Amino acid sequence: MPTKKRKGFSENINIMLVGEVSGKCPKCRKPLMYEKAKTSNKRYELAHIYPLNPTPKELELLKNEFRLHENVDHPDNLIALCILCHTEFDNPRTVESYREMVALKQSIMERNRQSKLMDDYAIEKEIADIIDALEHISDEDVELSLEPKELSSKIDHTMSRLTTNRIKENVSNYFSFVRKKLQLVEAESPSSSIMLSLQIKTYYLLQKKETQNQQVIFRNIVDWIRHRSGSDSNEASEIIASFFIQNCEIFE
Numbered sequence: 001m002p003t004k005k006r007k008g009f010s011e012n013i014n015i016m017l018v019g020e021v022s023g024k025c026p027k028c029r030k031p032l033m034y035e036k037a038k039t040s041n042k043r044y045e046l047a048h049i050y051p052l053n054p055t056p057k058e059l060e061l062l063k064n065e066f067r068l069h070e071n072v073d074h075p076d077n078l079i080a081l082c083i084l085c086h087t088e089f090d091n092p093r094t095v096e097s098y099r100e101m102v103a104l105k106q107s108i109m110e111r112n113r114q115s116k117l118m119d120d121y122a123i124e125k126e127i128a129d130i131i132d133a134l135e136h137i138s139d140e141d142v143e144l145s146l147e148p149k150e151l152s153s154k155i156d157h158t159m160s161r162l163t164t165n166r167i168k169e170n171v172s173n174y175f176s177f178v179r180k181k182l183q184l185v186e187a188e189s190p191s192s193s194i195m196l197s198l199q200i201k202t203y204y205l206l207q208k209k210e211t212q213n214q215q216v217i218f219r220n221i222v223d224w225i226r227h228r229s230g231s232d233s234n235e236a237s238e239i240i241a242s243f244f245i246q247n248c249e250i251f252e
Helices: 011-020 056-061 083-090 095-120 126-135 161-188 192-210 214-229 234-246
Strands: 033-036 039-042 044-048 078-082
Touching: 011 044, 011 078, 011 095, 044 083, 078 083, 078 095, 095 214, 126 161, 126 192, 126 214, 126 234, 161 192, 161 214, 161 234, 192 214, 192 234, 214 234
Parallel strands: none
Antiparallel strands: 033 039, 044 078
């Protein structure tokens, strides 16, 4: 088999691959760039996850392994590593280190996909007002509900017990408060609460297409609500997501 010449990757590919790991080696977390003489300098290499020119031993070693892309020079098969981690990954190549690198790249790709999804899918601006109200809620505003209905039939074993308990507490403590705020939104801006419900439902269905893991779906929806509302409060975003679980837009 003829040896493939190592490709010189464009500046854009370098920027993209360094950016997807936030400028740090995903293995050891050391910075991939350094400043010297007022210029930025590389201390990384673009590593092929499936090798560019596998040896006969590597071909045998990896013959049944999953490949991120058939084209070894495709960005899906490349990852920015510091020089030391790249050297350790290549020498010697093992099935265990290959699988670890594939899983690492997949997690990076999924994080970037979720980030793009969050940017692409808008949410009604009134959600920010509800989150702001939750952040400034007083004890007098909390109206305890009865035991949340049907949550046990909606939430399955893929959700952790801790998260399940938080969702139940959120529904019990804040369901009435959030519902009243949505009613005010509807009164001030007709159809806004309906649009919000449809947006939550759509985003949930997009997540469900990718995974059946409720823990992952819940986390991604919470992150989206926080991102699109401009809030720093993970707790308030969790309360909103919990409301829509009870309200059947999520985990119907």
